[in-house]
Amino acid sequence: MGPVRQLLSGVDLTEQQWRVLRVVQESGPIDPTQIADQACLLLPSLTRILQKLEEKGFIDRARDETDRRRQVVTLTATGMEVIEQNIDASLALIERTREKMGAEDYEALLDLLRKLNGLEL
Amino acid sequence: MGPVRQLLSGVDLTEQQWRVLRVVQESGPIDPTQIADQACLLLPSLTRILQKLEEKGFIDRARDETDRRRQVVTLTATGMEVIEQNIDASLALIERTREKMGAEDYEALLDLLRKLNGLEL
DNA sequence: CCAAACTACTTAACATGTTATGCTTATGCG
DNA sequence: CGCATAAGCATAACATGTTAAGTAGTTTGG
Numbered sequence: 396m397g398p399v400r401q402l403l404s405g406v407d408l409t410e411q412q413w414r415v416l417r418v419v420q421e422s423g424p425i426d427p428t429q430i431a432d433q434a435c436l437l438l439p440s441l442t443r444i445l446q447k448l449e450e451k452g453f454i455d456r457a458r459d460e461t462d463r464r465r466q467v468v469t470l471t472a473t474g475m476e477v478i479e480q481n482i483d484a485s486l487a488l489i490e491r492t493r494e495k496m497g498a499e500d501y502e503a504l505l506d507l508l509r510k511l512n513g514l515e516l
Numbered sequence: 517m518g519p520v521r522q523l524l525s526g527v528d529l530t531e532q533q534w535r536v537l538r539v540v541q542e543s544g545p546i547d548p549t550q551i552a553d554q555a556c557l558l559l560p561s562l563t564r565i566l567q568k569l570e571e572k573g574f575i576d577r578a579r580d581e582t583d584r585r586r587q588v589v590t591l592t593a594t595g596m597e598v599i600e601q602n603i604d605a606s607l608a609l610i611e612r613t614r615e616k617m618g619a620e621d622y623e624a625l626l627d628l629l630r631k632l633n634g635l636e637l
Numbered sequence: 638c639c640a641a642a643c644t645a646c647t648t649a650a651c652a653t654g655t656t657a658t659g660c661t662t663a664t665g666c667g
Numbered sequence: 668c669g670c671a672t673a674a675g676c677a678t679a680a681c682a683t684g685t686t687a688a689g690t691a692g693t694t695t696g697g
Contacts, residue, residue, distance in 0.1 A: 400655085409682065428645065440683055442647055447682085464645045464692045495635050496628075504628040507621055514616050521685085530652065549675065561653055563677055568652085585662045585675045643694070654683075663674070 402484050406477055407451070411436065413485070415444050416453060419470050420478050426465045453477060523605050527598055528572070532557065534606070536565050537574060540591050541599050547586045574598060 396410050403413050411434070418433045419425060431441045445468065448454045453474035459465035470478075493501040517531050524534050532555070539554045540546060552562045566589065569575045574595035580586035591599075614622040 411683070426645080437684065437686095438646065439648080439685075443683075462645085462693075466646080492632075492635070496632060500628055500631065503624065504632065507617075507625040507628065510621065511613075511617060511625065514613070532653070547675085558654065558656095559676065560655075560678080564653075567677095583663070583675085587676075639695100639697095641695085641697105644692080646690085646692105648689070649687085651686090652684080655681090657679085659678075660676085661674100662676105663672100665672080666670090667668105 398488055399485070402481065402488060406481060408477070408481075411440070411444055412448055413481075415441070415448060416470070416474060416478055419454060419468055420475070424467045424469050426459065426467060428465075430468065448474075519609055520606070523602065523609060527602060529598070529602075532561070532565055533569055534602075536562070536569060537591070537595060537599055540575060540589055541596070545588045545590045547580065547588060549586075551589065569595075 399410050399413070403409065408416070414434045415430060415436070418430050422429070422433070427438065427441055427445060430436070430445075431438050434441070436444070445454065445456065449456055452471055455469045455471055457467045457469070459467050496504070520531050520534070524530065529537070535555045536551060536557070539551050543550070543554070548559065548562055548566065551557070551566075552559050555562070557565070566575065566577065570577055573592055576590045576592055578588045578590070580588050617625070
């Protein structure tokens with residue numbers, strides 16, 4: 396993750412903050428529980444991350460009027476800009492890693508990690 | 517790591533504290549820089565962990581009289597006891613994970629992780 | 638219909654990850 | 668020898684991981 400942190404340091408974002416932004420971008424309006432699931436974060440961590448992202452003006456949070464326990468997280472225009480400005484470098488970094496490892500090994504690693512993650516120990 | 521944390525919660529040790537204890541046990545008297553290397557920890561984290569382990573009475577720290585910048589970390593009798601009391605369950609947990617994943621996949625995962633770790637991005 | 642159980646999220650407290658900085662002791666070199 | 672530099676740790680500051688509790692809103696069984 397070192398290169399990722401370096402990439403994001405220019406816009407004052409951490410790995411996790413970036414990951415959450417990307418999840419919101421790809422999913423559209425979404426509630427924290429689903430974000431946590433997709434970003435592999437526990438809710439207490441996500442709570443703090445969403446607070447930071449809101450302070451920075453990258454997301455908005457609204458109460459879900461159907462179920463008032465829930466929130467709806469949305470990207471702001473600023474948030475979309477930040478993603479646009481960094482997405483190419485981010486994807487390039489992933490691709491570079493994939494090439495350095497070899498595509499087959501890269502996929503094999505992901506599969507094995509998913510398998511380990513799915514295990515009941 | 518969930519099961520590991522559960523295993524160690526009985527003796528009030530965290531994963532990393534346990535890992536450091538194990539490194540010291542296997543290496544014998546050793547300095548913090550080498551511990552950090554073997555346990556995959558950064559020195560600031562290790563500093564705090566060693567402080568905790570010393571408070572708990574599981575390790576001793578002495579200045580290296582040859583090079584007074586260095587320390588020598590040693591297991592105490594209490595530290596050895598804690599390891600003896602938990603090592604079997606710890607190894608059993610590793611073995612169980614290995615079996616659940618399948619030995620081949622388990623080894624393949626370790627190899628791929630080592631490969632990724634060795635990569636220069 | 639209502640109290641108990643549950644869900645979604647927050648807060649708190651402590652441990653660690655990460656980067657930058659500081660301090661002390663060693664080393665290399667002119 | 669004497670100083671600049673480097674090595675080995677410690678500290679500080681902030682972000683996250685992890686577990687336990689707390690709060691508000693919802694659902695459900697009697």
